[in-house]
Amino acid sequence: MTVRVRFAPSPTGKMHIGNLRNAFFDYFYARATGGKFLLRIEDTDQGRSTEGSIQNIYDTLRWLGLSWDEGPDVGGPFGPYVQSERNAVYGDYAAKLVSAGHAYRCYCSPERLEAVRKEQTEKKLPVIGYDRHCRDLTETQRAEYDEQGLKPVIRLRIPLESVTVFRDEILGDIEKANIDINPDPVLLKSDGFPTYHLANVIDDHLMEITHVIRSQEWLSSGPIHLHLYQAFGWEPPKYYHPPLILGKDGHKLAKRHGSTTLDEFREKGYLPEAIVNYVTLLGWSYDDTREFFSREEFEKLFTLDKLSKSSAVFDYKKLDWFNGQYMRKLEPADLRDRLVPFMQQAGLFASPPTEAERKTLLDIVPLIRERLTLLSDCASWTSFFFEDVSIADPAELVPKKGTPEKTLETLTALNTSLAGFEGKSEEELESDFKALAEKLGVKLGDLLMPLRVALTGTTKSPPLMGSMLILGKDKVEARLSAAIALLGEKV
């Protein structure tokens, strides 16, 4: 039997980390086994579905390099793949369950349900939820309600006795007394839309899903779904409930923990490679040491038996580390291309960028690559190449233990000795500087720091020699002269 797995998000907002991790598990499992990966949109809540969510799902998955074999946009033999387009199907199956006695119509108003819950909570009753008020309505009672024009929901008739054993392939067998299962959950809402429970089970069956991978928040729904499969007389798929992803405080990862949507990570300058690698390793491991995996490697190596049981805290710092690692692995031209949009964003590059800008950035890449954590860090490291620098306070030119007078002397000496630097290599320049430092009786650092500030405007910059060579004679001389003038006023 060939593996068929699905990623089934609901379009209620932007793709976030928790969602995504399960998409990875689904996708990698399908690829590793030569199975099919399908995308299904679960938009059964009319109120919560939002415009653009589906597009965001597509964009995010594609950005990360995931492709699906069947889905709303690519079609497939089991469509449609959007649940709101399948409503007739659910209604029919719900009706079947009612006539078979596995489900029943409930006419209770949301208000009554709310009141029941409130009372149960106040009385601290062990079971809180629907009181099965309509479970055994007579024909006459039903007719009466229908006559009043009440729109019923359809509820699943959960047995009152006995125990259900639900098997999760990660956690093992889970025993649950039927009386503890969510009492008679709604299958079909009064608006005619199915609930998650119904739509999910029907679609997984009809789409011949073999493995359901969904996060642990669904675990308690497992027995409900099992009862549904039994009521339909269908064979359930295998279930895997990977643990949740948490924030630093141990609660489900949410906005307040920092970035959680993939759009945010993308905008901040994280690489898809780093995200794929880090996020997949949250709840999955290969062995005791290996932690670098490309998407292609996951597509070959992923197995469900290495999924872990306990929840994982999302560590932004480790993601940063991965990002830096991947940044340094990229080919210079590739890194440059990914940096360009961030340079435009920062207003340093034209849109579209000029050839000169692209060329210069490529020259700069070797100088800054190991200084970058995020793509967006690039602008602050390189702005001095593309804009004029300004030194707010001449004191910045003076090294820690130096004096303005000595610094002025140093800069002046530099100004004359720098003539003709352009033809030289970084190594030659360095030995020139060393010689000059010795001659002036200053440490190399105290020679270079004033120059660094003069040329870049800051005390932290990419390597100076390389930067000078890229900056070119004109800018170097102009900035050096400006610095000398500035410091001269002070002395």
Add this chain to the structure above:
RNA sequence: GUCUCCUUCGUCUAGUGGUUAGGACACCGGGUUUUCAUCCCGGCAGCAGGGGUUCGACUCCCCUAGGAGAUGCCA
């Protein structure tokens, strides 16, 4: 309240009765270095607690504690 699941360094994890409990991030210290980084070396730090079972438990069982999830006409 009730039910279910989970529990190895601060964090992510390896580990399936006999290991000096391994790796990575973070952190601390040292080295390389023109700044900042990178890189290299070293260090700190863990089996939640208590009972069993066993010649022997991180590994198996029970209890306790802690955490999380569910308890919706949301998914």
